[in-house]
Amino acid sequence: MGCEMSNNPLILDSSISVSxxxxxxxxxxxxxxxxxxxxxxxxxxxxxDGDIKKINFYNITLTADSNTTTTGTLSGFITVNNDTLxxxxxxxxxxxxxxxxxxxxxxxxxxxxxxxxxxxxAVKHPPTSPLQVKIILGSSTVAPIHFKLIxxxxxxxxxxx
Numbered sequence: 001m002g003c004e005m006s007n008n009p010l011i012l013d014s015s016i017s018v019s020x021x022x023x024x025x026x027x028x029x030x031x032x033x034x035x036x037x038x039x040x041x042x043x044x045x046x047x048x049d050g051d052i053k054k055i056n057f058y059n060i061t062l063t064a065d066s067n068t069t070t071t072g073t074l075s076g077f078i079t080v081n082n083d084t085l086x087x088x089x090x091x092x093x094x095x096x097x098x099x100x101x102x103x104x105x106x107x108x109x110x111x112x113x114x115x116x117x118x119x120x121x122a123v124k125h126p127p128t129s130p131l132q133v134k135i136i137l138g139s140s141t142v143a144p145i146h147f148k149l150i151x152x153x154x155x156x157x158x159x160x161x
Contacts, residue, residue, distance in 0.1 A: 038130035064096035072142025085115030
């Protein structure tokens with residue numbers, strides 16, 4: 001009661017995600033640069049028709065959906081526009097069975113500042129073309145590997161009053 005929308009900004013949550021299936025049947029070690037995924041940070045703005053005052057980033061998460069690789073580990077990289085976002089070092093995919101923030105303490109996952117900076121800059125100032133996200137698997141201790149890896153970016157939009 002008493003809230004005047006014309007005098008106060010709206011704060012809205014928004015998210016975008018990209019995903020790829022990791023379906024590897026060859027015996028390890030295996031080197032697979034998976035197909036490039038495209039993450040369009042402009043779509044974070046799709047939650048409002050109003051004038052956007054600013055966009056803030058607040059989380060990046062990973063999920064391994066339909067994971068059938070329960071005992072093995074994976075090593076490799078996740079890159080954003082060829083800058084390393086995360087390094088996978090003997091990561092057990094089952095730790096990502098539920099959505100996890102890359103800022104959590106996850107055994108086998110290390111966040112790289114360069115790739116993180118590239119992604120954060122694209123959230124605050126969306127480029128004209130989508131970001132290229134690559135998931136590169138360098139090695140595995142088990143085969144076959146079959147799961148969908150989902151990278152999700154969360155933002156918060158503040159509109160002008």
